[in-house]
Amino acid sequence: MPATALTYPLLAALSAVLLPFLGFLLSAALGKKAGNGAIAISAISLSLLAAGYAFSQVWNQEPIHVQWNWFTVGSQEFHVGLMLDNMAVLMLVLVCLIALPVHIYSAAYMKGDPGIHRYWTYLSLFCFAMLGLVVADNLLLMYVCWELVGFASYLLIGFWFTKDAAVQANKKAFIVNRIGDLGFLIGIALTYSHLGTLDTGALVAAPETLPAPWLTVAGLAFFLGAMAKSAQFPLHVWLPDAMEGPTSVSSLIHAATMVAAGVFLLARIFPVFNETVLLVIAATGAITALVAAYFALTQFDIKKILAFSTISQLGFMMVGIGIGMYPVALFHLSTHAFFKCLLFLCAGAVIHEMQHIKETHGLAIDPQDIRNMGGLRKYMPLTFAAMLIASLALAGFPFTSGYLSKDALIVHSFEWAALQPGAAKLIPYVLALVSMLTSFYILRLLAKVFFGAFSVASANGTIRPHEVPAKMLVPMLFLAGCSLFPLFSIHPLNDGHVWLMQGLTTTVSTLPPLRMLHLVIPLLTASATCVAATVAWHWYVNGRYPLKTTGLFYRLSQNQGYLDTLYDATVVRPILRLSRLLLWTDHYIVDRAVNGLAALGRSFAATAAWIDQRLVDGLVRLVGKLAWGLGNVFRRLQTGRVQHYFTTLFLLILVILLYHIVVLL
Amino acid sequence: MIPLTHFLIVGACLFAAGLYAVLARRNAILVLVGIELMINASILNLVAFGRYDKTLYGGQVFALFAIVLAAAAVAVALAIILNVYKFHKSVNPEDIKNLKD
Numbered sequence: 001m002p003a004t005a006l007t008y009p010l011l012a013a014l015s016a017v018l019l020p021f022l023g024f025l026l027s028a029a030l031g032k033k034a035g036n037g038a039i040a041i042s043a044i045s046l047s048l049l050a051a052g053y054a055f056s057q058v059w060n061q062e063p064i065h066v067q068w069n070w071f072t073v074g075s076q077e078f079h080v081g082l083m084l085d086n087m088a089v090l091m092l093v094l095v096c097l098i099a100l101p102v103h104i105y106s107a108a109y110m111k112g113d114p115g116i117h118r119y120w121t122y123l124s125l126f127c128f129a130m131l132g133l134v135v136a137d138n139l140l141l142m143y144v145c146w147e148l149v150g151f152a153s154y155l156l157i158g159f160w161f162t163k164d165a166a167v168q169a170n171k172k173a174f175i176v177n178r179i180g181d182l183g184f185l186i187g188i189a190l191t192y193s194h195l196g197t198l199d200t201g202a203l204v205a206a207p208e209t210l211p212a213p214w215l216t217v218a219g220l221a222f223f224l225g226a227m228a229k230s231a232q233f234p235l236h237v238w239l240p241d242a243m244e245g246p247t248s249v250s251s252l253i254h255a256a257t258m259v260a261a262g263v264f265l266l267a268r269i270f271p272v273f274n275e276t277v278l279l280v281i282a283a284t285g286a287i288t289a290l291v292a293a294y295f296a297l298t299q300f301d302i303k304k305i306l307a308f309s310t311i312s313q314l315g316f317m318m319v320g321i322g323i324g325m326y327p328v329a330l331f332h333l334s335t336h337a338f339f340k341c342l343l344f345l346c347a348g349a350v351i352h353e354m355q356h357i358k359e360t361h362g363l364a365i366d367p368q369d370i371r372n373m374g375g376l377r378k379y380m381p382l383t384f385a386a387m388l389i390a391s392l393a394l395a396g397f398p399f400t401s402g403y404l405s406k407d408a409l410i411v412h413s414f415e416w417a418a419l420q421p422g423a424a425k426l427i428p429y430v431l432a433l434v435s436m437l438t439s440f441y442i443l444r445l446l447a448k449v450f451f452g453a454f455s456v457a458s459a460n461g462t463i464r465p466h467e468v469p470a471k472m473l474v475p476m477l478f479l480a481g482c483s484l485f486p487l488f489s490i491h492p493l494n495d496g497h498v499w500l501m502q503g504l505t506t507t508v509s510t511l512p513p514l515r516m517l518h519l520v521i522p523l524l525t526a527s528a529t530c531v532a533a534t535v536a537w538h539w540y541v542n543g544r545y546p547l548k549t550t551g552l553f554y555r556l557s558q559n560q561g562y563l564d565t566l567y568d569a570t571v572v573r574p575i576l577r578l579s580r581l582l583l584w585t586d587h588y589i590v591d592r593a594v595n596g597l598a599a600l601g602r603s604f605a606a607t608a609a610w611i612d613q614r615l616v617d618g619l620v621r622l623v624g625k626l627a628w629g630l631g632n633v634f635r636r637l638q639t640g641r642v643q644h645y646f647t648t649l650f651l652l653i654l655v656i657l658l659y660h661i662v663v664l665l
Numbered sequence: 666m667i668p669l670t671h672f673l674i675v676g677a678c679l680f681a682a683g684l685y686a687v688l689a690r691r692n693a694i695l696v697l698v699g700i701e702l703m704i705n706a707s708i709l710n711l712v713a714f715g716r717y718d719k720t721l722y723g724g725q726v727f728a729l730f731a732i733v734l735a736a737a738a739v740a741v742a743l744a745i746i747l748n749v750y751k752f753h754k755s756v757n758p759e760d761i762k763n764l765k766d
Contacts, residue, residue: 638765639762639765640761640762640763640764640765641758641759641761641762641764642758642761642764643687643688643689643696643758643759645764646687646688647688650684650688
């Protein structure tokens with residue numbers, strides 16, 4: 001039975017969640033006066049302190065579950081509560097730890113933007129929603145926060161709402177996410193109708209209570225929700241477009257908040273999934289990882305490359321869930337959060353500098369196009385160092401955090417595949433291939449941006465880019481430190497010593513370990529990484545690019561598999577046509593019918609008015625006229641002359657007499 | 666013996682002449698004369714019908730009463746006519762419209 005009394009760790013977690021909300025309210029209330037972001041930054045700092053305290057009290061201790069009555073429908077009570085277990089406090093700290101550097105970085109990055117007060121407001125709301133999501137103890141509350149995350153991301157992606165591309169992008173993100181939200185909602189409804197409760201803790205009973213087909217449907221529905229939120233193929237299309245938002249927002253979306261929500265949801269409701277669903281999740285994850293890495297190979301927009309890399313890494317995490325090792329997925333989520341956030345912040349620094357150059361020299365260049373960069377290593381050494389660490393972590397190079405998590409994932413997937421029949425055995429090989437592609441495209445990015453000659457400067461020798469201000473550098477260096485191995489494991493090369501996984505694995509039935517793999521796989525992936533890096537170096541830095549840019553595979557990658565074109569042709573345009581048809585129907589059929597009815601009503605009213613005026617009023621007027629006419633006639637009798645009176649009297653008597661004679665005789 | 670009808674015819678003629686005078690004359694004195702003629706026509710009828718009441722002579726008695734009343738009425742009416750004349754300087758009934766409100 002969950003408690004209702006508040007203890008210190010609970011209070012800390014609650015305040016960690018509510019402080020950004022308070023920051024959101026204050027920023028919204030103060031409006032333009034909150035432009036320097038002091039409120040949002042202090043809110044998230046305090047939140048981090050509170051989350052850290054909660055973490056220290058809960059990690060590897062008994063989970064704390066507190067619950068209050070929320071509302072009652074009929075005899076069904078709905079609860080609201082906090083579930084503080086290892087997973088929740090880990091995410092709580094992670095979100096705050098990522099959000100704080102992003103906040104500080106934003107203060108410099110967004111300086112001078114006319115809408116910066118809105119930026120802080122939205123950012124606080126975003127953090128609040130994500131923090132609420134991770135501590136929620138039931139699906140309903142999770143769903144509320146889930147929607148809030150989606151809404152806040154909608155606001156932030158469309159932050160520069162005067163740009164048409166930004167508006168299109170946030171609309172796309174919102175609509176694609178709606179598809180997933182529908183899945184989540186169906187999952188909630190199925191769970192509730194069979195279990196009669198929405199508590200995530202009660203989901204352990206799901207496999208026994210739900211009939212097998214419904215269990216599969218519910219699992220797939222939940223996964224659909226996670227697919228949209230965590231940008232899984234083929235619902236990933238919103239994420240590359242979401243790059244229209246400010247770069248600092250992208251870093252937050254990609255690291256700890258938006259896309260992490262899907263993976264976290266799957267980990268939280270893990271007991272619901274049966275074998276079939278897990279296989280679907282693993283397969284989808286593998287396909288996503290491969291496709292996104294393939295698309296990332298040929299992009300020229302620095303942020304798009306990173307976006308596809310995020311999608312690819314999310315695919316890895318999905319495979320982690322799919323093979324039943326969600327601690328590994330969460331571990332990869334945590335390490336990825338740091339180095340991906342750092343990658344975006346570095347990209348932001350570069351874009352910031354390119355934008356500056358563009359404005360001061362009046363150049364007509366796209367500040368995000370890597371073809372305009374090059375050689376920045378000499379001008380921005382610290383940014384380069386940070387970017388290098390993050391890239392190596394992404395590529396899974398030894399001594400980085402990415403090495404630990406990625407190798408753990410691949411090794412576990414091999415262990416899992418050893419027990420699987422048929423095509424599922426391919427999944428680990430796909431992951432290994434993707435990890436090679438990853439190191440290739442990230443090295444390509446590094447080469448194009450930081451090595452070679454600065455392409456803009458070669459046309460105009462006076463241009464010299466500068467290092468970014470300290471306010472942006474400090475968060476970047478902090479994250480660079482977090483991207484190395486010591487934060488996660490004392491042993492740089494063995495994932496068996498990772499405290500994070502040890503804390504989470506307690507509840508999971510581990511796979512039978514294959515000792516050999518722990519030695520072979522890291523060696524193989526590391527050497528593959530080196531080979532890919534060498535090839536990329538040879539191609540891009542030394543300028544010996546061997547491929548034609550007109551080949552089918554190149555164009556397929558460049559155009560992101562023509563998925564947007566496909567969706568446009570199969571979904572968007574038919575819907576637009578349908579809506580035009582409906583508009584026509586509305587104008588010409590519904591409106592006409594309504595207008596006809598109105599005309600009928602009007603003519604009926606006119607008839608009624610005529611009857612009223614002519615017949616009813618006429619009758620009344622007739623009575624009046626009659627009285628008046630009679631009065632007028634009798635008025636004439638009163639002449640005032642005595643002889644007339646006599647005459648009248650005589651005639652009257654005569655009439656009476658005649659009456660008597662005629663009638664009575 | 667003169668039959669009753671003759672009396673009645675004479676009475677009716679007298680009444681008609683009186684009525685005409687009352688309705689048509691342009692002199693109040695002559696209107697008064699018309700009234701007297703009508704009264705006398707009715708008295709004549711009373712006397713004529715009195716033939717059928719040989720015991721009490723009701724007709725004759727009523728005739729006497731009516732003569733007395735007619736004389737009184739003439740006296741009053743003449744006084745009114747005098748006053749009207751003093752007020753209107755005319756005895757033509759056409760000129761006197763004060764019976765209206």
